[in-house]
Amino acid sequence: MKVAIIGQGYVGLTISAFSGEYFEVVGFDNNSKIVDQLNKGISHIEGVENSTLQNWIKAGRYRATSQGSEIADSDLVVIAVPTPLTSDRKPDLSFIEAACKTVGENIKKPVLIINESTSFPGTLRNYIKPTIEKYSNSQIEHLYAISPERVDPGRGDYNQKNTPRLFAGLTPKASSRTREFYSKFCDHLVEVSSPEVAEAAKLFENTFRQVNIALVNEFAQIAHSLGISVYETLDASNTKPYGFMKFTPSAGVGGHCIPVDPTYLAAVAEENGAPATFIRRANEVNLEMSKYVVDRIEADLEGKLVGKSVLVVGVAYKPNIADVRETAAGPVIDHLRKRGAVVSWHDDIVKTWRGEISTPLSEAEITVVITKHDSVSEADIVASAPYVFDTTGILRHANCEIVRSL
Numbered sequence: 001m002k003v004a005i006i007g008q009g010y011v012g013l014t015i016s017a018f019s020g021e022y023f024e025v026v027g028f029d030n031n032s033k034i035v036d037q038l039n040k041g042i043s044h045i046e047g048v049e050n051s052t053l054q055n056w057i058k059a060g061r062y063r064a065t066s067q068g069s070e071i072a073d074s075d076l077v078v079i080a081v082p083t084p085l086t087s088d089r090k091p092d093l094s095f096i097e098a099a100c101k102t103v104g105e106n107i108k109k110p111v112l113i114i115n116e117s118t119s120f121p122g123t124l125r126n127y128i129k130p131t132i133e134k135y136s137n138s139q140i141e142h143l144y145a146i147s148p149e150r151v152d153p154g155r156g157d158y159n160q161k162n163t164p165r166l167f168a169g170l171t172p173k174a175s176s177r178t179r180e181f182y183s184k185f186c187d188h189l190v191e192v193s194s195p196e197v198a199e200a201a202k203l204f205e206n207t208f209r210q211v212n213i214a215l216v217n218e219f220a221q222i223a224h225s226l227g228i229s230v231y232e233t234l235d236a237s238n239t240k241p242y243g244f245m246k247f248t249p250s251a252g253v254g255g256h257c258i259p260v261d262p263t264y265l266a267a268v269a270e271e272n273g274a275p276a277t278f279i280r281r282a283n284e285v286n287l288e289m290s291k292y293v294v295d296r297i298e299a300d301l302e303g304k305l306v307g308k309s310v311l312v313v314g315v316a317y318k319p320n321i322a323d324v325r326e327t328a329a330g331p332v333i334d335h336l337r338k339r340g341a342v343v344s345w346h347d348d349i350v351k352t353w354r355g356e357i358s359t360p361l362s363e364a365e366i367t368v369v370i371t372k373h374d375s376v377s378e379a380d381i382v383a384s385a386p387y388v389f390d391t392t393g394i395l396r397h398a399n400c401e402i403v404r405s406l
């Protein structure tokens, strides 16, 4: 069976790597630089090894392309393209539309089309199917299904194989073909009664995290105002064996999922006349954390940020990966610069970002830790400045006078 995977990023390439063992895979991506690299067997995604790609390429089971015509004889299509927000923070389905255009214009026989991109309930039924039909300009009866991706990049214990996978087809035949496909490389398949339930479940999972992160971020501010340690309090709450789940505070939420997916849920809720005030407020609390962090630093320094050299450690949105999407490091740096600080940053995984390059981990007046990769030592961070503000909570164990924590 030949499988076309539209989008060769975190999700699409990961699926390509897993399905290459069983199927002939064509990875379609409109970024020709990525395509060239992939065809040389070079992966740009943590968790997808060069050796895996090279094996599949040698065996004739993987190739990347930017040519729509190369997906024409596929039997199954997986869509894994970005679903970001527009500049006014509304769902942006333009990448989905472009993917549907590629599929519609090139596939002229009935196939199974599975969407793995995260979007609001109704996207498969009311947007993807009609858009593909519009571009295919014919009456081809494709099968349609959704299987929202749950991959957590950089994670060792859970992967495509052992993370339960939700799915639902628009028809029973679409569901059973979807089950057949994923059962080759996923241990646990969970079929739900409609695509809308699967789409909503994915959004709710990430909204659950967003709301709990906002709650702990708000609590960090309350704890500080009370003069108690947020971390010690959380550890104390966490001794309760039921009814509590520990989240930790941070400078904000990053990545594609947590800052974005809840807004998809809120948008569809409001369109249907259901208020999403709680979700909206959680988003605001998380977005406000970067300013809170800089306020705390400024207060510690008695308002003297102008001209101070500040080193921001870790600009990726989470440890041990190079992903900087929606990273809290961005607004923290912007607030620091607006208040006159001279900011550089160190991230030995990201290396270049926003037209700037990572500077060595040394010699600043102030160090602010946003993300701590395993490759960076606590001792080096502590030695980098006479004042360190740690938003990760990791350095609180350093038991060192110069370290302040959230």
Ligand SMILES: NC(=O)c1ccc[n+]([C@@H]2O[C@H](COP(=O)([O-])OP(=O)(O)OC[C@H]3O[C@@H](n4cnc5c(N)ncnc54)[C@H](O)[C@@H]3O)[C@@H](O)[C@H]2O)c1
Pocket (backbone or CB within 6 Å): 006, 007, 008, 009, 010, 011, 012, 028, 029, 030, 031, 034, 080, 081, 082, 083, 095, 098, 099, 102, 116, 117, 118, 119, 148, 149, 150, 151, 152, 153, 256, 257
């Ligand atoms: N990254 C994650 O951890 C994660 C987890 C679960 C779900 N998701 C969801 O999966 C979807 C994809 O996310 P991602 O992280 O893989 O994004 P990504 O940015 O890593 O990769 C997307 C790829 O799609 C390509 N692309 C964009 N438009 C295209 C088009 N029209 N045709 C072909 N290729 C196109 C881009 O060049 C890029 O290589 C999103 O909806 C995201 O919310 C992501």
